[in-house]
Amino acid sequence: MTPLPRAFYQRHPAVVAPDLLSKILVRQVDGITISGRIVETEAYCSEDPASHTFRGMTERNKAMFGEVGRAYIYFIHGLHYCMNATARLDTAAGGVLIRALEPLAGVEQMQRARGRSELRDLATGPAKLAQALSIDKSLYGADLTLEGPLFIAAPDIESIDPAGSIVIEATPRIGISLAKEVPWRFILKGNRYLSR
DNA sequence: TCTCAGATTAACT
DNA sequence: GTTAATCTGAGAC
Numbered sequence: 148m149t150p151l152p153r154a155f156y157q158r159h160p161a162v163v164a165p166d167l168l169s170k171i172l173v174r175q176v177d178g179i180t181i182s183g184r185i186v187e188t189e190a191y192c193s194e195d196p197a198s199h200t201f202r203g204m205t206e207r208n209k210a211m212f213g214e215v216g217r218a219y220i221y222f223i224h225g226l227h228y229c230m231n232a233t234a235r236l237d238t239a240a241g242g243v244l245i246r247a248l249e250p251l252a253g254v255e256q257m258q259r260a261r262g263r264s265e266l267r268d269l270a271t272g273p274a275k276l277a278q279a280l281s282i283d284k285s286l287y288g289a290d291l292t293l294e295g296p297l298f299i300a301a302p303d304i305e306s307i308d309p310a311g312s313i314v315i316e317a318t319p320r321i322g323i324s325l326a327k328e329v330p331w332r333f334i335l336k337g338n339r340y341l342s343r
Numbered sequence: 344t345c346t347c348a349g350a351t352t353a354a355c356t
Numbered sequence: 357g358t359t360a361a362t363c364t365g366a367g368a369c
Contacts, residue, residue: 189362199353199362207352225350227363244362274363322362342363 148173148300150292156215156234160190160241163234165315165333167243171251171300174280179256181280183248183270184302186338189320189331191231192241196325200240210288211240218289218297220282227274230282232291232299246273246321246332249340256281272342 151170156163167188174181191198191211199208199221210219211233219231219242235241248270250257257269257279270276277283282297289297314336319327321342334341 191362197362202354205353221362222351223361224363225348225352227349229362231362242362246362272363278364320362324360 148294148303150294150298150300151216153214153216153292156232156291158234158236159238160192160234160243161331163232164188164190164243164331165317167232167245167299168315168333168335169302169313171302172245172248172276172280173294173298173300174253174282175294175296176256176281179253181253181256182251183276183280184251184340185245185247185299186249186335186340187245187247187342188333189244189246190241190333191244191331192235193239195329195331197320197323197327197329198240198242200242204240208240211235211242213288215241216290216292218282218286218291220277220284220287222284223274228277228283229273230277230286244273245276247271247340247342248276248279249338250279267339271340275342 193200200211204212217233231242231244233242270279291298316336317330318332320332
């Protein structure tokens with residue numbers, strides 16, 4: 148499992164987001180490895196009215212103004228965490244929201260953390276996957292390019308679907324009130340583990 | 344398909 | 357001080 152290099156994230160979020168599909172999000176905690184295939188992402192940048200960074204830097208969003216390839220984690224609606232990978236090029240700030248995972252390793256740990264057994268109920272949404280992987284503010288700013296507690300890796304060559312049936316579709320983003328028409332949500336079309 | 348509770352962060356008045 | 361937010365789960369219909 149080799150982490151994606153820093154340069155991967157030194158591109159516009161709308162380029163990084165579709166490229167993150169089929170990559171592996173890895174969480175290592177208490178000697179347990181939890182991982183999942185990324186099947187749904189959304190891009191946000193500082194020129195984007197729907198982004199947390201549109202109105203400038205705050206204590207909460209500062210990660211998206213800093214080094215790329217790090218975790219931006221925020222608390223939403225009073226009880227859920229969501230996770231972004233910071234990414235940008237020629238914008239003041241940017242990030243890619245990881246919205247859904249297909250469970251690979253550590254399924255039992257995910258089931259424990261979520262309190263549910265259904266595979267399709269473990270990480271099929273941004274706050275669900277954060278809960279399944281025990282992601283909270285202690286991982287804010289974690290370096291995703293090093294094999295640490297949280298990183299993103301390219302899949303092993305033998306785990307790539309030989310049929311090559313990967314179809315990426317771009318759609319409008321979910322749960323935002325501005326810039327609703329911008330097609331910056333990217334999904335592996337037909338995957339069973341999308342958030343909807 | 345809809346509504347609502349849950350209860351932090353930050354923008355806005 | 358008020359409101360809306362990159363959301364989920366449960367319950368009404």
